[in-house]
Amino acid sequence: MKRILLGAVAALAMGATAASAGTLDEVKKRGELICIVNSGFVGFASTDKDGKWQGYDVDYCKATAAAVLGDPNKVKYKPATGKTRFTILNSGEGDVLWRNTTWTFVRDVDVKLAFQGVNYYDGQGFMVPKKLGVKSAKELDGASVCIQTGTTTELNLADFFRVNKIKYEPVPTENNEESRTNLLAGRCDVYTTDASGLAATRATFKDPENYVILPEIISKEPLGPVTRHGDDNWSDIIRWTKNALVAAEELGITSDNVDAMAAKPTNNPEINRLLGTEGDLGGMLGLDKKWAANAIKAVGNYGQIFERNIGSKTPIGLERGMNALWTDGGLQYTPPFR
């Protein structure tokens, strides 16, 4: 039954994607980008005291709007839960999904989504109270583990414990908040979720020094933007906007110096091509020449976005780690702008 339903939904989805090819024209006509974000995830999407959206994913929405429409504020945010995000995207109620979504085979191939790269490399980790005296996840035999139901982390956990031939007792929870309360109340010994989530959660504790995140990362969680199948031009725009921000960090372009660098050609041809002072890469995408310059001006380069929202100076305090540039031993890498 479920399979039939999924099939029906997929068929409908394909019909819709065929009908709505040309997202770029639609966005331009509407004068507003509809960006699907998380309905609340520390560091990635949240509202501030004036009700303005902020966060890592939100900055990417702004960059996209700046690239496409020239104005980072022309975004309508569409908060989505983990269960509804793909339907909202596929039904055309949103233009792009910037919502910490893990790129997996099934989602890419079977759910008919188009992943446009990785803007955050994450992985599942474990957090335990220091007084438990555990140094490695392999010592967790017999532990009770707080785990969010219905996520990939639940399956990863089962795999990890099976491979290592140790036992655990799952304590199922609905969301991050519930796991946090359970861990603090001692109803579970271990909390497992994406490492960024663990760090963000630990940052909210009264006594963060009494909790440790274990060194093991047991899964790959590449998070990235998603578009609908079948609109390659729009997908290119999303992918290359993301790449432009990484390239900007590689090339030393920041939100502060982008105006000066884009004013007249510099002696680095790649910077010139990126910022539109040489050639017309923007035109090939159907955008303005200054598309990348606008995006960088709006939110800064990759490193700036990272540091502002989740970096070591924020309460969340994540290290760049895997998300450092490839030149610094990380995985963030962009194909050349040529």
Next chain:
Amino acid sequence: MSDAATTERYEVGKHPELPPPLLASGPIYWVRTNLFSSWYNVFLTLLGAWFVWSIVPPLLEWGIFDAVFEAADRAGCQALGDGACWAFIHERFKIFIYGFYPEPERWRVIVAFVLLFVALGPLLFDKFPYRGKAMLFSLAYPFVAAWLLLGGFGLTPVGTDQFGGTLLNIIVGVTGIVISLPIGILLALGRASDMPVLRMICVSFIEFIRGVPLITLLFVASTMLSYFLPPGTSFDLLLRVLIMVTLFSSGYMAEVIRGGLQAIPRGQYEAADSMGLKYWQSMRLIVLPQALKISIPGIVNTFIGLFKDTTLVIIIGLLDILGMGRASLADAKWAGLSTEVYLSIALFFFLFCFAMSRYSLYLESKLETGHRN
């Protein structure tokens, strides 16, 4: 013996009234008979006292004495005190109320809210001054409110995607409640009708609605609808939600009212017929007044359920007060203060639902005609 000094003699019938013995009246008597009348009552009283003692003082300490009302972020809050951090609620109060409604235009929301009570007054209370004329305003109110909230005709337009917080709960709740009652009455009458086609339509509608969860309907409204509409048509999301919520609660309302209709004895219908009343006359004058009176508790029950169901709009990407609370909780500056947020939201819902339930009690006692036996 000094009995003579304290004993007085009275004529028969002249004895003055004496106060009752200390143990047979007043607070001590009340405590003895109500709290300590038997060993298990003693036990329950002590247990209750222990509960109150162990819950209330810590709660007051957490919620009031140790609480922090002014701080810039969570760390600042926790540095100032161990109790609740109401500073967070204080800072976010406005967006919990108005959502994303633009700040300079928020007075319009307040005006619309105040006028809501002016419009509801004559509908809810029959002693309202100038009730007849005020009713006219009540009829015009939906248009006035729509104009105030949406703008146009001299006011800055505000898109429905900027509605949020309690504003959204109240719009969805009040619209659903007000419109579902008449639709529900019609459906209930249709279901009880002698005309087979009409009856079948009503029955299938009601059974369909009752067989499908509200979440599904909302989800269909928000995402599936665009598969059926021609591409490029945009149909306001809030309007879709309002329609779905109204249809949903009408289905339930119809069943509640049908229960009332069936409780009216056959003789009442026949009496109306024998008076020569037409169908609508007999319904309006004889049957419905009685049926609706019986159904009041059920109707208000449905209203309360509907009002709480308005939080489901988060599923389709509208942020009501619960959604705003969750999105605010994800702010790195404040994250981790879920207790305070959820308590405040619970208080909001309690106030509204409790008011509705009190009003229904008032209405029941006012309409009580002594037929109950």
